[in-house]
Amino acid sequence: MQNETLKRLIKNGAIWAFIVIQLVFFEVAGRWWSLSDSAFMDLDNMLLLLKQSAPIGIIAIGMTVVMINGNIDLSVGATYALAGIVMLDSMNWPFMEAMGDAAIPLAWLFALFTGAILGLINGVIVWKTGVDAFIVTLGAMLGYRGLVFMYNGENPTYHLNWTMVDFAEADILGLQTPALVFIAVVLIVWLMMTRTVHGRNAYAIGDNREAAVNAGIRVGPHIVVNFVLIGFLAALSAVAFYSGSGSVNPNDGMLFELWAITAVVLGGTKLAGGRGSIIGTLGGVIAIQLLRKGLGHIGADTETVNLVIGTILIAVLFLDRQLNRKGAEELKV
Amino acid sequence: MADQAMKSLGSVLARQGILVAFILFMVSFTLWNPRFIDIDNVFGVIRSSAILGIMALGVTFVVIGGNLDLSVGSMLSFSAIVVLDLHENPAFGPALAIPAMFAMTLCLGAINGFLIGYLRLNSLIVTLGMLSAIHGLTLTYSGGQNMDIANQNETWFDVFGRGEALGIPVPVLIFLLLAAFLGIVLAKTPFGRKVYAVGGNGTAATFSGIPRARVVFMTYLISAFCVATAGLIQASRTMGAQNTVGQGMELEVLAAVILGGASLLGGSGTIFKTVIGVLILGFIQNGLLLAGLEFYVQFVVTWIIIILAVWLDIATKRGKLWSPIA
Numbered sequence: 001m002q003n004e005t006l007k008r009l010i011k012n013g014a015i016w017a018f019i020v021i022q023l024v025f026f027e028v029a030g031r032w033w034s035l036s037d038s039a040f041m042d043l044d045n046m047l048l049l050l051k052q053s054a055p056i057g058i059i060a061i062g063m064t065v066v067m068i069n070g071n072i073d074l075s076v077g078a079t080y081a082l083a084g085i086v087m088l089d090s091m092n093w094p095f096m097e098a099m100g101d102a103a104i105p106l107a108w109l110f111a112l113f114t115g116a117i118l119g120l121i122n123g124v125i126v127w128k129t130g131v132d133a134f135i136v137t138l139g140a141m142l143g144y145r146g147l148v149f150m151y152n153g154e155n156p157t158y159h160l161n162w163t164m165v166d167f168a169e170a171d172i173l174g175l176q177t178p179a180l181v182f183i184a185v186v187l188i189v190w191l192m193m194t195r196t197v198h199g200r201n202a203y204a205i206g207d208n209r210e211a212a213v214n215a216g217i218r219v220g221p222h223i224v225v226n227f228v229l230i231g232f233l234a235a236l237s238a239v240a241f242y243s244g245s246g247s248v249n250p251n252d253g254m255l256f257e258l259w260a261i262t263a264v265v266l267g268g269t270k271l272a273g274g275r276g277s278i279i280g281t282l283g284g285v286i287a288i289q290l291l292r293k294g295l296g297h298i299g300a301d302t303e304t305v306n307l308v309i310g311t312i313l314i315a316v317l318f319l320d321r322q323l324n325r326k327g328a329e330e331l332k333v
Numbered sequence: 334m335a336d337q338a339m340k341s342l343g344s345v346l347a348r349q350g351i352l353v354a355f356i357l358f359m360v361s362f363t364l365w366n367p368r369f370i371d372i373d374n375v376f377g378v379i380r381s382s383a384i385l386g387i388m389a390l391g392v393t394f395v396v397i398g399g400n401l402d403l404s405v406g407s408m409l410s411f412s413a414i415v416v417l418d419l420h421e422n423p424a425f426g427p428a429l430a431i432p433a434m435f436a437m438t439l440c441l442g443a444i445n446g447f448l449i450g451y452l453r454l455n456s457l458i459v460t461l462g463m464l465s466a467i468h469g470l471t472l473t474y475s476g477g478q479n480m481d482i483a484n485q486n487e488t489w490f491d492v493f494g495r496g497e498a499l500g501i502p503v504p505v506l507i508f509l510l511l512a513a514f515l516g517i518v519l520a521k522t523p524f525g526r527k528v529y530a531v532g533g534n535g536t537a538a539t540f541s542g543i544p545r546a547r548v549v550f551m552t553y554l555i556s557a558f559c560v561a562t563a564g565l566i567q568a569s570r571t572m573g574a575q576n577t578v579g580q581g582m583e584l585e586v587l588a589a590v591i592l593g594g595a596s597l598l599g600g601s602g603t604i605f606k607t608v609i610g611v612l613i614l615g616f617i618q619n620g621l622l623l624a625g626l627e628f629y630v631q632f633v634v635t636w637i638i639i640i641l642a643v644w645l646d647i648a649t650k651r652g653k654l655w656s657p658i659a
Contacts, residue, residue: 074584129644130656135591136640138584143636149629213658220658254581258403258461265458303472310466317454317462 014319015267015283019290026294040297047174053289054178055080057282058237060260060267061189062230064281067264068193069226070206070273071126071133076234077256078144079118083235084248085151087111091159101163108243112235118144119231123224141257148250158247168244178240185233190278202226206273262313263288268320351594351606351642355613362620369616369623376502382615383504384409384563386608388582389589390515391559393607394552396590397519399532399599400449400456402553404441404463405560405586409579411471412438412564417480417574420490427490435561441467442557443550450549464583471576481573494570504566511562515555516604528552532599588635589614592642613638 027040039045059076066073090096090110096103122140126133151157168177175183193199205212205219213219242248267284269276291312292305363370379386388405395402412434419430445463449456482488496503519525530538531548539545568574593610595602617638618631648654 125640127658128655129640130647130651130658131640131643132597134597135643138588138591139636139639141584142588142632142639146629146632146634146636150627150633153627220656223658258464261461262465271455271457301473301477303469303477305469306465307469307473310462310464310469313462313465314448314454314459317458318448318452321452321454 012268012277012280015280015287019283019287022287022290022294026290026297029298040294044174045293047176047179049286049289049293050179050182051176052293053285054182055237055241056256056259056263056288057182057285058185058240059230059234059256060263060281060285061185061278062233063257063260063264064267064269064276064278065189065193065202065226066133066230067261067269067271068202068206068273068276069223070209071223071226072137072261072271073119073122073133073227073230074137074257075118075122075140075144076230076260077253078141078148079115079231079234080238080253080256081148081248081250082118082144082151083111083115084238084242084252085148085157085250086114087239087242088157088159088246088248089152091161101161104161104164104167108239111239112232115231115233115235115238116228117231119228119234120224122231123227126227127220127224145250145254152250154250156247156249160246164243165246168240178244181236181240185236186278186282189229193278198222198225203274206270206275208274259288262309265313266316351592351609351613354642355609355616358613358620359616362616362623366623369620374619376505378615378619379505379508379612380502381618382611383508384567385582385586385589385614386508386611387511387559387563387566388586389593389607389611390512390604391556392586392590393593393595393602393604394515394519394528394555395456396587396595396597397532397599397602398528398549398552399535400549400552401460401587401597402445402556403457403460403583403587404445404467405556406579406582406584407464407467407471408438408441408557408560409564409567409582410574410576411441411467411474412561413568413574413578414471414475414480414576416565416568417482418475420482420488420568421480427488431565434565435558438561438564439554439557442553442555442560445557446550446553449553450546453546460583468576468580475576477576479573479575480568485572491569491572494566494568494572504570507562507566511559512604512608515559519604524548524551529600532601534600585614588639592639594642594646 023041030040059080063073063076087107087110090107091103096106099106118140122133122137125131125136129136170177172180193202201212201217201222204215204217205222209219238253263284264276264281265271265284266287267277267280267282269280288309291308295301295305295308359370368374388409392402392405415437416430416434419425419433420427422430425433441463445460448454448459482490485491493503493507498506519528527538527543527548530541530543531545535545538548564579567578589610590602590607591597591610592613593602593606593608595607614631614635617634618628621630621634622628651657
């Protein structure tokens with residue numbers, strides 16, 4: 001019994017312990033080996049870290065919900081790019097230009113609406129056809145990326161509006177807008193998953209879909225809602241990022257889905273569904289960003305980041321399996 | 334009588350739906366533009382699909398075995414970069430560079446196979462991790478630089494990508510020979526049957542005395558071998574490569590395999606169907622280009638076709654068009 005509690009503590013705390021170890025390691029390594037002139041655990045540095053992790057982080061939060069549901073969404077990178085293009089391009093439409101700065105919230109709405117619609121399409125296809133979410137969103141990843149290219153060819157889409165840039169770079173207590181959006185999303189979705197019926201149903205469906213159906217949960221619409229949510233969040237991520245940058249390349253957002261899934265898995269969410277937490281994903285997102293920054297801090301090549309993260313992902317999977325092993329009675333093959 | 338004929342037609346359609354769709358597609362495009370079926374055009378399409386196709390052959394084994402391989406794109410970049418670098422290295426030269434590259438790529442496949450086969454870790458996450466790790470490895474190896482062959486006229490290395498044998502482009506020849514060979518391995522050998530058994534029901538396979546771990550391990554070695562071959566063709570065709578040449582290909586390859594009708598749950602699919610899946614993607618792209626559309630329209634068409642293909646496959650199996658989910 002105590003053993004069980006200990007195990008759970010290790011598992012839930014592991015990602016945070018890992019973050020602390022990283023912080024200490026990069027701080028000490030930076031000082032001792034004099035690889036860096038500046039301190040790593042600097043407040044500004046940490047605030048910047050939160051801002052930099054926002055684009056992937058916001059998407060990863062949505063991915064957590066979808067994965068707890070037992071599904072997956074590979075199309076988020078393309079959704080992100082398309083929402084960004086819609087937002088910036090809509091600012092160039094004549095009636096929007098005529099509106100001046102009042103057009104900004106409208107452009108955001110267009111982007112968020114685009115994301116929600118793309119999510120809705122995925123969700124409805126998964127629900128109505130019964131095709132696995134992996135295949136549906138794999139197809140959508142190609143299809144939505146095609147739409148991105150059809151929108152503006154291979155040219156970047158840009159619109160520079162200083163009011164929008166100011167807004168994106170505004171800060172409260174040193175936290176810039178993308179970081180604030182990220183924190184708000186974490187809070188709201190965490191509340192949704194822990195305090196609402198929808199959240200409890202998400203776990204129930206991921207754990208055992210059959211049982212959830214028998215318990216009277218309307219599984220189809222529930223899944224659709226979660227896909228709309230992740231589409232919306234991918235668009236929100238684009239809004240937070242492109243408001244500041246003002247330019248979208250048609251290749252933007254590629255491999256975002258894989259980074260988001262990596263963060264979610266590091267945070268302890270099960271691929272099979274039914275288990276996982278928003279806070280864990282927050283840990284996973286921070287851990288990845290910390291690794292990127294830290295390796296840069298001690299002067300390692302940025303190339304090694306990929307190598308390290310890939311290795312850690314596999315190591316986490318291995319350790320998790322060892323911790324979860326149900327004892328000797330498991331079939332040994 | 335007519336009823337029975339309809340029924341058997343229906344079952345043929347259900348089993349060979351993708352082939353029927355392919356033929357319909359080819360006929361309608363040919364009627365619309367006779368140049369479509371021109372021999373040069375056909376070879377052109379197969380040639381441009383060869384790299385994707387060869388990778389798809391290996392991934393077919395992995396998928397039938399009930400796993401995924403998302404690392405093939407990174408692995409392609411790795412093999413192309415390595416073979417070009419070793420080619421430029423005076424100690425190696427082309428004759429040694431190629432086997433050395435194959436050995437290194439097979440090592441990566443062996444890592445995949447060990448983690449997934451013997452340690453039984455989840456293949457999606459392992460190969461996702463490997464996607465990232467191999468990309469990092471490639472960048473570290475090349476220092477982020479593109480690789481090029483300096484003296485392009487003094488080497489026979491371009492034969493794999495640009496050469497012709499018996500009037501057939503070498504990449505096409507390699508693709509077809511490898512497809513024939515692997516098709517026979519999968520369909521006619523005890524090993525092939527074991528791959529189906531492991532993917533269909535792993536526990537049952539274990540109880541029947543099939544060495545599950547070793548079979549899965551082998552499927553990843555085959556996948557890595559195919560990637561190395563594809564990387565060789567890629568490097569030889571362009572005589573140079575970027576670090577990101579294979580980026581994103583893992584999902585296109587998977588799309589071709591799924592389009593061919595292999596189930597992600599494992600246990601079904603054939604090499605022949607995968608080749609059809611690859612050709613469909615290739616000919617769609619070509620047909621849309623001939624129709625004067627931009628190349629990216631094919632992404633949208635591919636999306637629709639993948640979902641329709643898998644949907645129809647599932648619908649015929651369950652006997653209902655719409656999913657029973659409430």
